[in-house]
Amino acid sequence: MSESFLRESWQRVAEQEQEVTPEMRDLELYFDIRERSDGNEKIKAIMDRLDHDIAQYTEALFRSEREWVRRERGSGDNSSIEASDRNRRILHDSLIDTLNQLSRAYRTAGLDNKWRNMLGLDRDRLALWAMTIARQVMRTEEPLS
């Protein structure tokens, strides 16, 4: 599915909404970064890695939650949950590292990287941003329900 289709499908939803929501702003920021990375091979490679990191982090989040379900059913244990959470934190760190590399690559290429300040440093905020992107990619690329 083309990048423009992904953006267009989101814009159709956005146009139907009365107000600009935080989720819309997050997606706009993502699409802006992604579009502007297209003309530079080095930046594009980092952008692709960011997408990969978002996917990995999202999968880890779902796996952690499944560990919690196992414990609630009485079949899991705390060490499995801790291991799962540790893995998720490592992937979260990796995602943030990639974002910072992307920001530096933008600056080196003379491109506006104010988006990095807009995203901020708060880990929870960055995780929510990543989840918003993941949900949009799922809805668009693999619309199951």
Add this chain to the structure above:
Amino acid sequence: MTTQELRDLCLTDSRLKPSWLNLWDAMLAVAEVRTRVAFAKHAKKLPEPIDESELVRLMKRFHSQRSTFIDAARQNNISTKPPTLDELIEIAT
């Protein structure tokens, strides 16, 4: 009742909790594989054919668990529409 409110209710009601956990786990299993498939398509990097049969199998399990959950809710006089996969993913993330 919102999906979030439904979740909160089910986690505190021992009659609904088992079927809710089964539904929740089925959703998470779908979501994990769906993330992998969706991002592979998004990246247009398909080094090997994506095996979507696993996703189809997990979706069948999700729908089955959702039916079981809705039956349990009705038996306990809880009136709710069946939560969709995307609604559940929304509150999980």
